[in-house]
Amino acid sequence: MAIADEIKIANGRFVECFRRRDAGGIAALYASGAKLLPPRSDFVLGEPSIRSFWQSVMDAGIEDAALETLELETHGDTTVEVGTYVMHAGGKVADRGKYIVIWKNEKGAWKLHRDMWNSSVAK
Amino acid sequence: MAIADEIKIANGRFVECFRRRDAGGIAALYASGAKLLPPRSDFVLGEPSIRSFWQSVMDAGIEDAALETLELETHGDTTVEVGTYVMHAGGKVADRGKYIVIWKNEKGAWKLHRDMWNSSVAK
Numbered sequence A, B: 001m002a003i004a005d006e007i008k009i010a011n012g013r014f015v016e017c018f019r020r021r022d023a024g025g026i027a028a029l030y031a032s033g034a035k036l037l038p039p040r041s042d043f044v045l046g047e048p049s050i051r052s053f054w055q056s057v058m059d060a061g062i063e064d065a066a067l068e069t070l071e072l073e074t075h076g077d078t079t080v081e082v083g084t085y086v087m088h089a090g091g092k093v094a095d096r097g098k099y100i101v102i103w104k105n106e107k108g109a110w111k112l113h114r115d116m117w118n119s120s121v122a123k
Helices: A003-019 A023-027 A047-059 B003-019 B023-027 B047-059
Strands: A030-037 A062-075 A078-089 A092-106 A109-119 B030-037 B062-075 B078-089 B092-106 B109-119
Touching (some): A003 A109, A092 B109, A109 B109, B003 B023, B003 B062, B003 B078, B047 B062, B078 B109
Antiparallel strands (some): A062 A078
16 A cells, blocks of 8 residues: 555544544554654653543544645655644634644554644634 | 754754844755744745744744754655754743754755744643
């Protein structure tokens, strides 16, 4: 399968987990040693903290997410993705922004290794 | 020279330009086709827009910046950097956060290709 398709499937799983409020399922998409770089937060390290982070986002009312890949560049076991996201709460757009994900191929599966985003909405 | 040293020198130039309010000097550190991914803004593309962006940051009172590299990973002509920044205004910390820079080697020189950051300060 083309790497772009594999990344698309992984991003689809992320969104599916989000919709069914499965923070553990999201955390399982991350590589060992993964780090989140969320806005207004320090680095988030380790599976329990990554799971808690996404749980807190769901608890804050975010109930759906959409991801669009704009760029993918693969170097061996590493893929750099640049994309845009939209977060929904109460059926409305709660935030839209952009992200960079550094993916790592772990035992044949592409996993999120570094995950950074920020809002594109002006203050 | 080791790539880590070359990136350190490039980051040092970024900071020097900042201190002397040289937005054109900062813009010249970016690769052709570079994109900024700033918080609360859409993508910023092209040398004139990148220069204007950094000029506006300086005009907003940011007068010094410090960059610390935490991770560097090179794949051919591409280096992924993860680091932290501190921005100063009026002699005080105005913001501190983290960044991912995707560097590209252009004709032997490492240039910023994708530059994303966000604040680590809680709202």
